[in-house]
Amino acid sequence: MTENVDVVDIEIAEDPRTQLWESIAAGISALSEATDTPSGISAAPSSISSADVDMSSDSWMPFIVELQGWLNLSEQLSNSGRDAFLSSLVAGLELEPDDAIDKAADSTQLSPLALERLSQRIELALRLQQQFAEDLEAEGATRASATSRWSAAWEESDPGAQPLSTEPVIATSDVVPISELTNSDLNLTPSYQRGDVWTTGDRQALIESVLRGIPLPSIILREVSASDPQEVVDGKQRLTALLRFVGSHPAALERVQKAEARHPGKDLLKNFREDYPKFKAAWKTLENESITAALENEYYFPFKLRNNGSGGLLGPELEALHGKYYTQILKQVIKVAGAEMTVEKLFTRTVPYKVPVIRYTQANPRQIHDVFKLYNRQGVHLNAEEIRNAAFHEIELTPAILLAAGDADPRVAVEDIAPSLAHVSDLASLGETLRGYNFGVARYRRTKVVSWILSLLLLDTNGQKVKTTARHIDELLTRVQDDEQDPLRSKQVIADLFEWLVSAIDLHARHSELWSEEFMDGGKGTRWQELQLVGSLVGMAFAFAASPDDIEERIALNAETIWETSGGAWKRIEKAQSKTQWDYIARIAKGLIEALGLDPARASEAVKHRFGSSGYESLERMILPENER
Numbered sequence: 001m002t003e004n005v006d007v008v009d010i011e012i013a014e015d016p017r018t019q020l021w022e023s024i025a026a027g028i029s030a031l032s033e034a035t036d037t038p039s040g041i042s043a044a045p046s047s048i049s050s051a052d053v054d055m056s057s058d059s060w061m062p063f064i065v066e067l068q069g070w071l072n073l074s075e076q077l078s079n080s081g082r083d084a085f086l087s088s089l090v091a092g093l094e095l096e097p098d099d100a101i102d103k104a105a106d107s108t109q110l111s112p113l114a115l116e117r118l119s120q121r122i123e124l125a126l127r128l129q130q131q132f133a134e135d136l137e138a139e140g141a142t143r144a145s146a147t148s149r150w151s152a153a154w155e156e157s158d159p160g161a162q163p164l165s166t167e168p169v170i171a172t173s174d175v176v177p178i179s180e181l182t183n184s185d186l187n188l189t190p191s192y193q194r195g196d197v198w199t200t201g202d203r204q205a206l207i208e209s210v211l212r213g214i215p216l217p218s219i220i221l222r223e224v225s226a227s228d229p230q231e232v233v234d235g236k237q238r239l240t241a242l243l244r245f246v247g248s249h250p251a252a253l254e255r256v257q258k259a260e261a262r263h264p265g266k267d268l269l270k271n272f273r274e275d276y277p278k279f280k281a282a283w284k285t286l287e288n289e290s291i292t293a294a295l296e297n298e299y300y301f302p303f304k305l306r307n308n309g310s311g312g313l314l315g316p317e318l319e320a321l322h323g324k325y326y327t328q329i330l331k332q333v334i335k336v337a338g339a340e341m342t343v344e345k346l347f348t349r350t351v352p353y354k355v356p357v358i359r360y361t362q363a364n365p366r367q368i369h370d371v372f373k374l375y376n377r378q379g380v381h382l383n384a385e386e387i388r389n390a391a392f393h394e395i396e397l398t399p400a401i402l403l404a405a406g407d408a409d410p411r412v413a414v415e416d417i418a419p420s421l422a423h424v425s426d427l428a429s430l431g432e433t434l435r436g437y438n439f440g441v442a443r444y445r446r447t448k449v450v451s452w453i454l455s456l457l458l459l460d461t462n463g464q465k466v467k468t469t470a471r472h473i474d475e476l477l478t479r480v481q482d483d484e485q486d487p488l489r490s491k492q493v494i495a496d497l498f499e500w501l502v503s504a505i506d507l508h509a510r511h512s513e514l515w516s517e518e519f520m521d522g523g524k525g526t527r528w529q530e531l532q533l534v535g536s537l538v539g540m541a542f543a544f545a546a547s548p549d550d551i552e553e554r555i556a557l558n559a560e561t562i563w564e565t566s567g568g569a570w571k572r573i574e575k576a577q578s579k580t581q582w583d584y585i586a587r588i589a590k591g592l593i594e595a596l597g598l599d600p601a602r603a604s605e606a607v608k609h610r611f612g613s614s615g616y617e618s619l620e621r622m623i624l625p626e627n628e629r
Contacts, residue, residue, distance in 0.1 A: 020116055020119050028048055028122065029053065036132070041070060042066075064089065074091070075091040093114060093118060094467065099111065099113055128154065173357070176354055179347065188236055200293060204306045210242075210336075216356075220234035245326050259286070266286060276302050307322050385448050388473065389402060389447070396420055420495045430501065430505055437509075438527045450501075452473060454497075455472050456619055458476060459472065460617065503548075504540050504544045514566065535592075536588055539588060539591070542607065542616060543593050545606040545607045554597055557597075561595050
């Protein structure tokens with residue numbers, strides 16, 4: 001009995017912070033070993049041994065100061081005494097002082113909550129540090145490109161975000177045969193989904209993976225109601241490849257059924273399902289149209305597997321499948337998941353090879369947003385735009401942003417995605433302009449830029465400190481989602497908003513003479529960098545709102561001044577911290593408005609009058625004193 005009491009006493013006496021201290025010390029040591037750093041981040045003067053990191057004294061604090069660049073804190077850490085240091089660290093970790101300082105211990109001792117937040121941030125910093133090193137070694141990579149990805153990863157990870165919701169989410173996880181997916185009633189094009197971005201090679205590679213028995217990642221579905229199709233939240237590209245390969249894509253079947261009605265008795269649908277080459281020949285005769293690979297993509301018709309010489313299936317046992325359509329290899333016997341079966345059985349029956357599926361059966365958009373954040377922490381790397389498009393798609397503004405950015409499915413009518421934009425003139429030019437600025441179609445990058453610009457133009461943070469880009473955008477969408485009377489719930493206001501944005505971006509693009517190359521990309525070319533583009537677009541939009549009738553004259557009169565300023569005071573920054581990035585964007589936007597001879601307050605009022613809110617005052621508060629840049 002006495003021995004048991006002693007063990008209990010020891011466990012009670014153990015400091016709950018000990019394990020966190022050990023984790024932080026090990027993390028500090030690992031971070032200090034890096035030699036390559038992102039632009040604007042200083043390497044540690046020398047490697048730090050975890051044994052030298054004494055968390056029970058003040059000796060650990062200078063190490064954190066040395067490594068703060070890797071931690072991407074929202075505040076610069078002070079090195080002028082422990083009280084000042086702890087105060088800046090608490091602010092940088094986005095905690096309240098009352099929660100971060102342990103009142104039961106020394107007044108300058110971090111609480112377990114603050115230590116846990118610091119430990120989590122160091123853990124994330126180590127993962128992103130490793131990713132930065134890999135990006136830097138990739139073929140064709142530059143320090144600038146690796147730094148850009150490192151900064152974006154911090155934005156999307158957002159370790160200072162609010163805690164996840166405690167409300168229950170009803171979801172199921174299962175593994176199902178392919179046939180259950182290809183025979184399900186699915187909505188492949190909910191308003192938040194992008195178009196088909198996979199190449200034919202991508203689709204062929206996926207089918208080849210299945211034929212070789214390689215497991216696929218999870219498909220994520222959302223059940224809206226018992227009578228509606230399940231929404232495909234994640235996995236659209238994979239499902240599209242599966243459906244097309246076996247000839248079950250609903251768009252393809254609809255097209256063939258219409259042709260069947262035009263040509264009764266010609267067995268078009270039967271041949272489409274059983275003998276696709278014969279179907280192609282009949283289609284050419286009956287529809288006077290040759291089915292090329294490009295047309296197969298447009299019509300969602302089946303596609304061939306690759307030939308062996310073009311990087312296709314490997315191994316003699318699969319040689320008979322090379323270059324064939326599904327209907328040509330139905331009876332071919334293959335071995336998948338340890339069992340022999342025909343290709344037809346693999347895709348149409350219950351077999352050992354299965355695909356993981358997650359179904360949300362009861363979850364509102366905000367809860368799905370939380371769940372996706374949790375997935376990201378656990379390694380399922382959906383990016384911020386993919387999460388946001390799913391979480392907020394029920395408000396008109398979100399699919400409108402997706403559509404205007406050029407990231408929505410081009411085969412779906414504007415009226416079915418964002419009815420408010422049906423009559424907005426030159427809408428497609430917005431996405432094309434961003435693409436011309438080298439903001440590609442991968443993972444909704446243009447959608448992020450448009451969302452970011454709108455949040456800066458319209459979100460009044462009411463004096464609150466600005467956090468990450470992702471949270472700034474989320475705050476605007478949350479405001480609109482939570483308030484049914486918000487002006488941005490109005491279809492007419494949304495139409496007016498995008499008319500303005502299209503015009504402002506067109507104005508920006510037509511006056512390339514305004515922007516010095518030193519400003520656009522540090523003099524290294526004519527590719528726009530994200531911060532420079534966002535800041536100048538926001539400034540141009542505010543200026544256009546303030547003085548639309550004479551904006552061209554103002555640009556002509558002040559073009560030389562803007563060019564000189566963009567290559568001088570607005571040159572790209574070196575520090576990669578969120579605070580300095582916000583300051584940079586704000587200075588560009590304010591500077592451009594003033595360079596055009598306009599009063600920023602007047603521009604703000606013009607925007608507020610049209611759209612119910614303005615983000616200019618919040619933007620101006622982001623500007624830092626000279627000594628903090």
